[in-house]
Amino acid sequence: MPLDTPPQPALVGFKGSIAEPCVLHPEVVATYPYADSLPPRLWKKIDSWEDAEARRAERRDQDEEPPTYHHDLSIPQGFRVGGFPSWRTTDPRAVNCEVCAAPMNLLLTLDSYEWSGADSSWMPIEEGNIAERQRDRCPTQLAFGRDGLLNIFACQADPGHPHRWSLQ
Ligand SMILES: [Zn+2]
Structure with missing residues (x-):
């Protein structure tokens, strides 16, 4: 049985490390490189x-x-499974497995924002007026780097091989 009041972590590095409880509404979108x-x-x-x-x-x-x-x-902003990686702060590069050297695929993206001013076309229609709902740009309240994103890659040849990551 879930606790009425979940325990709070005793020590966390900074505010953006604690996820705000929220509900996931996944949707399928086509992404391009x-x-x-x-x-x-x-x-x-x-x-x-x-x-x-x-x-x-x-x-x-x-x-x-x-x-x-x-x-x-x-490439939309926000939390995503699969698709193409965004390379906002570095040039695109191949990511290869450190064990077998196979190319790696983007497994997951964790993003500080679900949308931004320039990328507001990805804002869910249900969210209404963007100016009034700025907090919802980051419903999880998680932050990665300086308002960036974390790409996590998985080995194509063996999913048991260690993941690699890129902070953008
Ligand atoms: Zn591998």
Whole structure:
């Protein structure tokens, strides 16, 4: 039987190390590779499309920014299982297993925020007005690095091999 008042940890390094009790509402989303990981020819096409969208929005005198691959279409913020890793603070790199040298896949991403200003297109519609609900950008109250994220990788060849991680 669960306790009415769960025990509190006696010593924690900082506030962002203690998770706020919350409910998980998983949903399936398609993700695409981090922009700097794309082949140059493909990135050039996407860049041209983004420029055309920006010009179109300017002609229409739209207040709303047109979508961009990086912020709106490739990798959402928030806690995720699988998909493609974000490389916000470093250049993309291959992650290989330290035991067998096999390539590793992204297993899990733990993020300090579920969305941000530039990435607000990933905000769940149910969350309503973003300005009024800033606290919900981080419902777990967990922080990784300086408002960053933690990528955890698993070996493709043997899931029993030690995980590796990247703080971004
Ligand atoms: Zn391995």
